Amino acid sequence: MAGNATEPLIETRGLVKRFGSFTALNGVDLQVFPGEVHALLGDNGAGKSTLIKILSGVFKPTDGEIIVEGRTVSFSSPRDATGAGIGTVYQDLALNALTSVTRNFFLGREITHFPGPFGLLKMGEMDRIATEEMAKIGINVADPNQPVGTMSGGQRQTLAIARAIYFGAKVLILDEPTSALGQKQQMEVLKTIRKVQKFGDIAIILITHNEIHARLIADRFTFLSLGEVIGRGTSKDLEGDDIKRLMAGGAEIGDLAKELAV
Amino acid sequence: MTQATTTRKESDRLASKGWLKSLLARPEIGPIGVMLLLFGMLGYFSIPAGEFSLNPFAGEGFNALGIRNNLRVIAQLGIIALGAGLLIIAGEFDLSIGSMIGFAGACMAMVLRWGFAIVIPYISFEGGMHVEFFTLIYIDNISPIGAIMITMCFTLFFGWLQGYIVVRSGLPSFIVTLGGLFFLRGLTEVSLRAFNHRPDQTKGATTVTELPDIKNIIDVPGHGEMERSAAKALPDADLLAILKDVPADTVASLTERLTYTAQRVADAKTQIMAAKGVKPLERALENAIESGNTVMAETIRNKIDTFVVTPTVPKEVTDIDVARAYIDTLGSARPIADFFGGDILQPIFDFLYFPVDWNTNNFGNQFAPGLYSCVMIWVLLAILCYVVLSRTQAGNWIYSTGGNLQAAKANGVPTDRVKISLFVFSAFCATIFATCQVFEVNTADAAKGNLKELEAIAAAVIGGIVMTGGFGTVVGIIVGAFIFGLAKEAFFYIPGIDGSFYRVFLGLVIIASALLNENIRKRIMGTL
Known part of the structure; x- marks a missing residue:
């Protein structure tokens, strides 16, 4: 399943981020290859959020570099990151539940008949594209004019992912895409991620708390703890318990199980 | 763990919503x-009382x-x-x-009333410190x-x-x-x-009062711009002079309309008079029937049947009337004021008065000139x-x-x-x-x-x-x-x-x- 490319699509070298005297990231190296799902795991406060906020242009790193397709880049805004092909799907998805699928799909990037904010929308074309793009990653929208509020959490994830890909994301950052969902919808989202993985040219960074999901879908793992990488490897390299242990930040989760059993 | 399988898809849930429900979800x-x-x-x-x-x-x-x-x-x-x-x-x-x-x-x-000025206040020291005003721009008579x-x-x-x-x-x-x-x-x-x-x-x-009726300022031929009401109050000789230059077919159609109005007003007056005249007789008839006075009742009934009102003679349409009607047709010389404060759809409301006879009040005149x-x-x-x-x-x-x-x-x-x-x-x-x-x-x-x-x-x-x-x-x-x-x-x-x-x-x-x-x-x- 793992991509065969040898060149990483996105890479960080010695990424450091300090907030005043607090060091959130202390020299993080990360390599993400096209066609791969790279699981970024770690306990709360490990620095996952800081890392993805740097990658998506929200924060500027204190030190270190980001390399996209072999070129060192520097983002001063989320728009720069989007322009460089990094699409971030946040937990709240940035969707307006009260308007339609199409309107959300094209929010801020509407297709219009003539330029300017008063350009008439090409509704038909937008409906068609939104439906097609979502179908590509496995969701058939019955009606592109249905309000997003009527969609399930899984479908909303799909909409946000399809949107990011359509608008040029080569690196897709998914921030806990399954955390707020029910079992069935979690599986739906995983299927969607698998579909994107199969495209082969998109690198996916998956932030998750869920070890089972990570093991189901990820090709490669990076474990963060207290701002540093404490372990990494491909899915073949890691044993089940390794993942559990590393996710908890290296502590012996087995001991905890015994303690709780008392 | 049992594996529950189902063929039901997420999208099926939306499809179950019928047309009635989606109609009810419309905000309007x-x-x-x-x-x-x-x-x-x-x-x-x-609907007026007593009518059904x-x-x-x-x-x-x-x-x-x-x-x-x-x-x-x-x-x-x-x-x-x-x-x-x-x-x-x-x-x-x-x-x-x-x-x-x-x-x-x-x-x-x-x-509109006093014009527009940009005035800059400054402190003057000549003859003791006081505030003076320097008028930068003053425009009187603003359109x-x-x-x-x-x-x-x-x-x-x-x-x-x-x-x-x-x-x-x-x-x-x-x-x-x-x-x-x-x-x-x-x-x-x-x-x-x-x-x-x-x-x-x-x-x-x-x-602010005493503003001119700006939307009704018209360009009267031979007199320049003036308010419509003033133009209609011009001396008869002036009115006739204005009418001289009006095309014959315009005069004809204005005359036709005024004649219609005169006739319609006269008819309405006749009707009102008839109703007024018969009403006391009808009341007397009721009283007579109630009191059992059949002779009296018969007399009154006869009177009602033979009750005739002399139809009102329509007012004659003079050239002065036509001239005034012509002044009413002149367009505003202040189109912007007319755009915001005037009337629209006058031709339709005119048509609904003559010949349709719907836009007519109880006295036979045109009811509404148009919409605001x-x-x-x-x-x-x-x-x-x-x-x-x-x-x-x-x-x-x-x-x-x-x-x-x-x-x-x-x-x-x-x-x-x-x-x-x-x-x-x-x-x-x-x-x-x-x-x-x-x-x-x-x-x-x-x-x-x-x-x-x-x-x-x-x-x-x-x-x-x-x-x-x-x-x-x-x-x-x-x-x-x-x-x-x-x-x-x-x-x-x-x-x-x-x-x-x-x-x-x-x-x-x-x-x-x-x-x-x-x-x-x-x-x-x-x-x-």
Whole structure:
């Protein structure tokens, strides 16, 4: 399943981020290859959020570099990151539940008949594209004019992912895409991620708390703890318990199980 | 662990929603029902007492004058409701609309009456320290379009300022525009008194009167520009001179029309006289029958049967009448004033009088000259708003700004600009309202527009706008304005009840609409 490319699509070298005297990231190296799902795991406060906020242009790193397709880049805004092909799907998805699928799909990037904010929308074309793009990653929208509020959490994830890909994301950052969902919808989202993985040219960074999901879908793992990488490897390299242990930040989760059993 | 398998897909759940349910999820459906109810009420209750008709359109609420007056109330409210409604969809409020109307009207009237000046105060030290004024610009005799532009500069700037404060400070727009409400109303009164004061400083009225009837200034051939009423009061010789240059077919058609009016007025008079003459006889007949006096009854019955009124002779149509009628047909020499304060659809209303004979009052004259111009302006604004809100990129931005501000920002929507623009648009609508009023009645009053901001918000809520933003349509806002205006009229016509009951009714409608809107919103959000 793992991509065969040898060149990483996105890479960080010695990424450091300090907030005043607090060091959130202390020299993080990360390599993400096209066609791969790279699981970024770690306990709360490990620095996952800081890392993805740097990658998506929200924060500027204190030190270190980001390399996209072999070129060192520097983002001063989320728009720069989007322009460089990094699409971030946040937990709240940035969707307006009260308007339609199409309107959300094209929010801020509407297709219009003539330029300017008063350009008439090409509704038909937008409906068609939104439906097609979502179908590509496995969701058939019955009606592109249905309000997003009527969609399930899984479908909303799909909409946000399809949107990011359509608008040029080569690196897709998914921030806990399954955390707020029910079992069935979690599986739906995983299927969607698998579909994107199969495209082969998109690198996916998956932030998750869920070890089972990570093991189901990820090709490669990076474990963060207290701002540093404490372990990494491909899915073949890691044993089940390794993942559990590393996710908890290296502590012996087995001991905890015994303690709780008392 | 058992593996539960099912063929049911997520999308099936949406498909189960039938057409009825999706119709009920339309934000306008409830308000349209109320509007139809009010149409029925207005029609039914405005049928004069003692008459019976199953057709509610036979009522006085739907005669030509009723339509003219009702539509004016509805259109005026509709204009500001568009501004208020769009702003609420974007998640903000404007409570300064009413004061803005007063301010804009006063500003415009003052500029029209006294001209426009930019005066710079400075401190002079000659002969003791005192403040002197340097007049930078003084323009007397400003045209209607000039007055409108100058007023727009002030009101749009103030709208922009309110929006800027709201987006920059993050304060609730409720508070910022509440400040605007007091500030503008006070400013209007202060400036009106300052301009109006008598030389002895005793009294300053908060009104502007004595404006010419600008929309009715016409270019009379051979006399130049003058007010229509003055032109019609010209000496007979002048009137006949004017008529000399009028084409023969125009004279012919004017004469035909005037002859018709004369005949129609005479007929109406005859009818009234006949009714007046027979009525006492009928009453006497009833009395006679009651008292059993058959001889008397027979006599009276005979009298009724043979009762004849000499038909009134129609007034003769003179050349002077034709000349005056011709002056009535002359177009305004101030098209802008006429655009905002004049009438529209006169040819249709003329046609409905002659030859259709529907737009005719009890005395045989033409009832309504046309509709107020503000109706057309409302229609134009409504079409514009509809297209912008539902068919353009800007519309999508407005919805998302109010629906999920963070999402809109994350997707690159310039939400601050959207909000500020809509504050400006709200001020624009208030100014248009004031413009129509000033040119209709040629006066301004600092109290104009009082409480209009609440009426506009109420109309928007009744029309399905959710106060938290992100939800609603222009069609809804239009329907809301209709409901508000119709309720005012319909309750006025119900015999034997206090007209103020319309407020009781509207209060209930507002709460019911808000509940309904919230229900629809939740259904769409998927939380119900």
